[in-house]
Amino acid sequence: MADIVKRFPGVVALRGVDLEVRPGEVHCLLGQNGAGKSTLIKVLAGVHSPDEGRISWNGNDIQLSHPQAAMDLGIATIYQELDLVEGLTVAENIYLGHEKTRFGFSRRAEASRATAALLARLGHPEISPSAEVGSLSAAGQQIVSMARALSRDARLIVMDEPSAVLDSGEVQRLFKVIRDLTADGVAVIYISHRLEEIRTIGDRVTVLKDGATVATGLEARETPTAEIIRLMTGRAIEYVFPPRPGVPDGDPLLSVVGLARAGEFSDISFDVRPGEVLGLAGLVGAGRSEIVETVFGARKADRGTVSVAGRTLRPGSVDAAVRAGVGLCPEERKSQALLLGDSVARNISLASLARFGRAGFLGSDGERRAAEEQVKALDVRPGKVDAEMRTLSGGNQQKVVLARWLLRDCKVLLLDEPTRGVDVGARSEIYALVRRLADSGVAVVVVSSEIEEVLGLSDRVLVIGEGSLLHEGPSPEIDEHGVLDIIMRGDAA
Amino acid sequence: DDGTGSQSSAPRAASDNDAPGKKVVIGFSGPAADHGWLGAINSAAKAEAGKYSDVEFRTAEGTNDASLQISQIETFINDKVDAIVLLPTDGAALTEVATKAMNAGIQVVNVDREFSSPFAARTTILGDNYGMGVSAGTYACKLVKDKNLSNPVIAEIAGIDALPLTQDRSKGFADALKACGQTVDNRVAAAFTVESGEKEASNLLQAAKKIDIIWNHDDDQGIGVMQAFDNANRHEFAFIGGAGSSNAMQWIKDGKMEATVIYPPTQAADGVRLARLLVQQKGLSDLVQVEVPRRIVLNAPVVTKANVDKYLPLGFKS
């Protein structure tokens, strides 16, 4: 691909990008949120037609007018935003668009068998080909997305942040699959914000910044991290966790006692004091999201109580939680958090509407100004609070969700995968932000599949395995191996 | 091409009423022409207006929404037409605006469905829905007596039940039956369409294993009703129709139908003529009166095999 230019109304997403991928290599694409990575691969996948530039394939110039054209050439894509049809089964999703048929009739048994084989190859034989995709967790859906790309007889597989929802074990399995692919001469374009992954799996690196290629063909294992970060952000960023000043003594702000939901988790108890960051570590599917959602009242607890500052919250009432000063950044921003058709400002103010209203009337200025402040503080790009939400890149969307609760001045903040899809620069900003919030007396609960992140960020960590609490202790006293050990042993420590 | 206008070919007393006079602008508004009888009403009115070189005829979109019809009358008032021939979706609902038209000096001719105030129209031509029911009921009573039925099953297939006119017809029917000690045993309501007639009649036939007399309010839906009889192969009853379509008359001739009660589709056409006379300040030539009467109630005669030939030319095509 050369000199690719792509304009959206009001935004030039790509202003001259070059990318060259060789057969059998893992080519990593790096760049900050909004740099244009997803847009570039969508051009490659035939989703967007470029305004300028050439795409050549095996030396021939090609036109990709429709996703099918790209797939016909052997380009398969795993999109960043999981684009699966929830009402269809796993097998149906995987073979959507290239169904296994005989005389127009689907051969369901065969599709089912092939699906089972693909899922086994990805290390997930437990996902049933006949399960409805809507009923799978985000991680499960990511696996299905990958299986779908593998089901195509592809020469080039593009993976847009496939690891964002995966835990470390899953990522290792993914890498094994990638190695098998490249051994067969299949090229892979790999996008991720986790630099250590690039080191492990990548061969060469292309760096995008503000829609333009700033470096290409870098050796993935050789190039120093600082150099890559400098190329991406134009500045040097210390990719470290902020220091933990220690938690001031005090009564617990949030306290959860004996919380349980049938089939999801049981007997979960913990306290969080003001100024404390509590981490929930565990593997994907451990039930951490369910726990925080239940604490928030989005799911109704079967048993147990949640209280904030000593007052017990009505179970199953989001409203009660919000009024008590609890905020939740949910796991799936697209379906659970965002009004995609609305402006950034309105998305930010959604939980604090009452604050901008006088007798129910909104003065649009206060709202806009507050939103602008947040956008500036979190460096959301583009910085226009009037931009339509759906046009923001994934990482920037995540920041907007954070901004929503920052604006509300929560006493308790529940963050489910707060850095999913967020670039290194923004990531350290979010870490610093979480710490600042804690220092100002907020009780924070962080869920993340990156164990390193949970440990680095929190004062205290809970390890969750299969819906039960396995371990509780100060974060500095345990490391990633320790956590994994606890989970593997599976018994309560 | 339509049999509807043929009434005008009947001989009449010599007069200069048909001679071209002062130019007359007539606005016409009626319900949605969604079935044969109303279609016939509209085309007959239009055809009648076309016969006069001194009439400028304006029609408004047929509608079943009283509010929309009111606005059409308002438009006519704004236009300062000379006369309005109005077949209201609902007489009471259009009374106010008709009164307004009268006050604006426009001659309003009320057709078929009567206004609730005598000041809303200069002249009213009524098809007499109640009378139609009475005619049908009286004829049914006659059948009961003639055939000497001891405990007859009498069924009724009404038109759109929510319309006051349907209520009038049903009440007339019931009142007439009461006179000979009978009641309606099974009643369904269709929607004046062929299809609804077939549907309701099919169900009705299942509801009663044996029926002696059926009165169907409307010969348009009658085509469907007749087909339902054919489909179920049930013809044991005397079938009485309503409105008087040419189909129905043909059935009577063929012996497939016992009788039908005429409900003249020429009312609006008559209304147009009267409106013209009113504006030109002429009287009805067959009357000694020099002015058009305030109220004309049309007869609802029963057509049977005996007299069908006389009425056949009046039958409208559904």
Added chain:
Amino acid sequence: MSVDATAQNGAPGRSGSPVPDPDRQQTVAPEATHQSRFTALLASSFGRNLGLVIALVLLCVVGLATAGDRFGTFDNAMTILRLASVIGVISVGMTFVISGGGIDLSVGAIVALGSVWATTVATQAMAADVHWIVMVFTAVLVGAACGLVNGVLIAYGRIAPFIVTLAMLAAARGLAEIIAKRRTQIITDRDFIDFFNGNVMGVPVLVIMFALAAVVGWLLLNRTTFGRRTLAVGGNPEAARLAGIKVQRQTAYLYILLGVACGIAAVMIMARTTTGSSTHGQLYELDSIAAVVIGGTLLSGGRGTIVGTVFGVLIFTTLTNVFTLNDLDTSTQAVAKGAIIIAAVLLQQRVAGRSHKT
């Protein structure tokens, strides 16, 4: 309280058939014989539509209790089925359009136009020696053409289906009136009437046509690529496009399919009433959409069930029949109908959706 309260609720009917297809789960036990697969299949659609089945059975029980001698006869059953057949064929087609994320308000008008056009061809251009099949072709072609216009405007003109088909509703009925000159056109071809109004082994041809439409529809929706793609387009058009599906073309196909169904329905109603008329098919849009949605197809697209649609049609038709047998007056019927619709849906939700409550 369910987490997806209103999320799924947008159309809360999403809980309409959230029961996983047990047939699919059958694959877990690959040793299952074909025999048991079939039984499982039956059991599956039975289970998913249990609420509807119960509603229909209850209705029949009421029918038997209140008008036993007249309700429980073969004749009456055939009457119900014959009445269900026309709207049934349309509802099968409508299931596709709605599953595909669309809606069609013009079905009744298309039926009217098809019938009128066909009878006009029959009476005008045709000499007596032209076969009635020409009439059938005309009706189906007119239906397909209207569907094509709808489909193209919706898929390629990108106008909301509601608007396009509302416009078609006005235009097709107006055109039908113009063609028919607002006269009911009576079909004189006895062969045509005898063929479609006849019986095959006691079962009316119309009912057989409905059954065929349902079977073909079921196969098409559940067992073919076309059906998969329909659900994908309805469930998540963006994902469908990314999977290489020609979303616009697929959308257009759906409206053409429904247009053809309307053409067939026009033929059926011509046979039933022996007429072509611009008044045919009134309120079919509401009736068929209601049957489809009661059946459990998601109004927002992405999930569709032909079996549910058939039940939906049968429930409505049986309801009218039971009302008439009991000589209920129309106003009371309307009130009862409203209450029964809600009761049936609540029943279906509670029975079939129980497993889905969080």
Added chain:
Amino acid sequence: MSVDATAQNGAPGRSGSPVPDPDRQQTVAPEATHQSRFTALLASSFGRNLGLVIALVLLCVVGLATAGDRFGTFDNAMTILRLASVIGVISVGMTFVISGGGIDLSVGAIVALGSVWATTVATQAMAADVHWIVMVFTAVLVGAACGLVNGVLIAYGRIAPFIVTLAMLAAARGLAEIIAKRRTQIITDRDFIDFFNGNVMGVPVLVIMFALAAVVGWLLLNRTTFGRRTLAVGGNPEAARLAGIKVQRQTAYLYILLGVACGIAAVMIMARTTTGSSTHGQLYELDSIAAVVIGGTLLSGGRGTIVGTVFGVLIFTTLTNVFTLNDLDTSTQAVAKGAIIIAAVLLQQRVAGRSHKT
């Protein structure tokens, strides 16, 4: 060819008004004074609805050209507005329900029930000395109660709005017929009629009521937390819920609001026709939904425009007026209406959506 053909489009056509809000873009120039902001606001809704404005203007031009002397009068304008007022008030309410992701098919039936109930109260229970305001209250209360039933069944019973309101359509009309005994009830209270049918400075009271409803509706939707919540619930109910909005309660409110609008419309139609009747309000559901959707409110929820709705209503009513003035026959009118609807929407899309094309 647009790249996100179907992306933005949901289902092709799901896109009602993909036009970005120019009002928002105004902030690019933060130095804008309040004065210019106001002009910008005007310009903005003008721009967003440019296609609709052009359609309406074209219609007026046609009206003037074909029936100039009669079309272009104050009286005629008031006639159009008076006709628009009843359906207009309902459409404003409908804008809320549709923006909130719902639909209501029962509006016409609720109008009928409200009018009949009010007139029955007036004729039966009331002695002559009770003020007509009782009639008004009755109609509004009946409307609100029906809306409450709809809202509760939809929000808390989680039944699809289409089904609930279809059932309400049947039930309310049936009940209206039972109460009125299918008779038109005539209002004899001259004070009532004179008040609502009167003029204030030459402008009919009904038109003023419509204007008030539009202004209140606009403020509520665009300038209050209620409106914001409505759009959030319609756009993404799950996100709204997790942001602490009481989605179910908000949904119920929307139907109650529309019910109240129907009650007011019932009063208006009672004044207009001086009657209460179970036949009032026929097809209002289609008319009002059509006006709302033509106006640019997304049928899938999340975006709504009162100004667009008002234009939608005016376009439809002006169309009828121009047709009547030109003495077009009904069938031709229907065909023309279909074509004009499509043309207007295409125009709106092309004019206003140009900036959004990729």
